[in-house]
Amino acid sequence: MVFSTERTDRRASAGYLRFATFACMSADFEASSETFDPISDGSNQRNFVVLVAYQVLLRIGWIFKTESIIIPAVLDSLGANGWVRGILPTLNRFGQSVPPILVSSRLARSSLKSVFLFQVTAGMALMMALFPLVWLLPDLGIGQTILFLVLYGLFFVFHGIHMIAFSTLQGKLIPVARRGRLLLVANTVGAIMAMAAAWQLLARWLHADAGDFPLIFGFASLCFGLSAVSSLLVHEPADKPIRHDASRHPRFHQSLLPVVQDGVFRKFALVAFLFGTSMTLFPHYQSLARQELGIPFTSLTTWVIVQNLGTALISLAVGPLADRFGNRLVLRITMLGIGVMPLMALTFAECKSLGTYLYPLVFMLFGLTPVTIRTLNNFTLELTDAPNHPRYLSAVALCVSLPIFVSPLVGLVIDVAGFAVPFLLVSALVMTGWVLTFTIHEPRRS
8 A cells, every 4th residue: 555655646746747847738748657668757858848949940940941932942043944943852852762761770770869860960050051152152153053952952861861860769759649749849839930030030031033042041050050959968768789780681672671561551651652742843832923923032931931830730730639549630631731732822823913812821731741741750650669660761751752753854844834734633643642541550549
C-alpha cells in the first residue's frame, strides 16, 4: 500500500509539472508509460520545446525563400522562361531524394542524431548565405541564372538530408501520441512568427518590379543558422553502435527494399508518388496569376503571409486529428485540398478583376503541402521499428520526388500550350491518390 501511495504521489507531481508547462498548448496532455519511456518527463518536455523552437526558426527563414512564390519570382526577375522555372522542382526533389538515400545508413549508425541534424542545418544556412552573390558579383548575364540554380540545388541537398534527420530524431525523442501535437504547435507558432517577420521585413524588400534579394536571403540564412544551433539543446541519449555491413546491399537497393518487401508500405508509397505530382506546378502558380491577372511583385508579400496562415489554420485542425484518429485521416483531408488547388487557380485566373481578390485563397491551400509532407513522414514512422526509420523515410522521399523530374517538361508545355493542360492532369493524378487513401492500412489499428 505504501508503494502504491508513493507511486501515485510521483505521478501526481509529474502530472502537475506537465500541466504547468504545456497548459497553453493542450488541455489533454495525458501521461502514460508509453509516452514517457525511455526518457524522463522533464527531458520529454524539454525536447518538445526545443524541437518546436527549431521548426519555428526554420519556418521564419523559409518564408523569405518560399518555393511557390519568392524563388520563381527571382527567376522571373532574371528573365528565365517557363522551362527554366520547371527546373526548380527537379533540383528541389533531387536534393530531397537521392542524398538522403546516400546518407541514410550513416544516419542510422550515428549515435547522436541531433549532432547530425545540426551539421546539415548549418549547411543550409551556409548555402543560403551564398545566394546574395548572384546580385553582388559583376553582371554575369545568363551566368546569374546558372549560379542561382547551382546554389539552389546545393541548398536542397542539405535540406533533403535535414528532412530525414529531423524525422529520425523526432521518432527517437517524441512518442507517437505527441507527434501530431508537435506538428500543431510548431506550425502554428512558426506560421504566426513568420507572417509577422514577412509583414515587417519582406514588405520593405519587395518592390513593384523587383526585390532586395540579397537582404531577403541574408535574413533567411541567419534564421537557419539559429535553427541549427537550437538543435544542440535537446536531451538525447546516445544510441548503441550499429555495425555497418556495406557489402550486403547497395544503398539504393536498401532504400528500395521497403517498396519491394513490404506490401503495406508499397500501397502507401503510391499515394506519396501521386502527391509528388502536385509539386511540378509549384513554380507556375505565381506566374499564372501575374500573367493572367497582371499582379505586381508587391503582392508576393501578401501571398506568402496567406500561405503561412493556411499552414497555421490547417495544423490547428489536423494535429489533434492525427493524434486521436491516426495519420491516414489527415492524408485524406490534405490530398483532397491539394487536388482541388489547380482547379481553383485556373478558375480564378479566368475571373480577371474578381480573380485578383480570390487568388490568395489558392496560396492558403498551399499550407496543405508542408502538413502533408510531415504527415507522410509521421505515417512512415509508425510502419516500422526505429532502426529502419532512416531507410523507410528515404524511400518515401524518393517516391514523392520521382514525378518532379518531369518538371522541366511541364514548364515547356506551359510555354507552348498554356497552363490548363498540366494543371488539369496534375489535379486528376492527385485525386487518384486521394481515392487510394481509403485503401491504405492504418498502423494505429495494429
